[in-house]
Amino acid sequence: MARMHTRRRGSSDSDKPVADEPPEWSDVDADAIEERVVELAEQGHSPSEIGMKLRDEGVQGTPIPDVKLATDKKVTEILEDHDAEPDVPEDLRNLMDRAVRLRDHMEENPTDYQNKRALQNAEAKIRRLVDYYRGDEMPVDFTYSYDVAVDILEE
Incomplete structure (x- = not known):
């Protein structure tokens, strides 16, 4: 896609690997992930920061490479379900x-x-x-x- 405010073309982004299920080494319960997402949101973290914290720190010592694969919901959907979404996108x-x-x-x-x-x-x-x-x-x-x-x- 072209850039919005210049006449240059945009650079292509890398794509995430195609995966249908979470990796075998990441076997954390979906409810535990949702609890951690809500806990991080209450601490004031944005959805992208929550994803990075789950990737780096994980839940119960196990990193979560992709929240959507593990829970079938995006981070923002989890926050909406628990009425913890931010006031402004x-x-x-x-x-x-x-x-x-x-x-x-x-x-x-x-x-x-x-x-x-x-x-x-x-x-x-x-x-x-x-x-x-x-x-x-x-x-x-x-x-x-x-x-x-x-x-x-x-x-």
């Missing part, structure tokens, strides 16, 4: 964090035109994502602004 939160950091940088460096363009691109992407999520994960009357982003990120 992770991709939108990460973009808001980037925009806030860029805005703070622009206040200190007003002639940095390259980062001014990066801020415009990030905010445009945020507005598109808000339109996508509006009504489902975000309130219908939600509109993006710098102050709203700062408030969301402080929570």
Whole structure:
């Protein structure tokens, strides 16, 4: 897929190996995995951080290479089932964090035109994502602004 804000083509990503079942050495119970996912979410970890922690630390000392293969649910689905999902989708939160950091940088460096363009691109992407999520994960009357982003990120 082409890049959104440049005229260059994107680089290809690596694909996960095709697997229908978890490896034999990872024989942790699905309920234990779900409990650990909810526990990590309550500690304030994002879904991607939860996946990395399960991959690195595991459950009961056994690493979990792929939560979906072990439980037949994605991490976000597990969080939805246990009412532990984050208020703002992770991709939108990460973009808001980037925009806030860029805005703070622009206040200190007003002639940095390259980062001014990066801020415009990030905010445009945020507005598109808000339109996508509006009504489902975000309130219908939600509109993006710098102050709203700062408030969301402080929570």
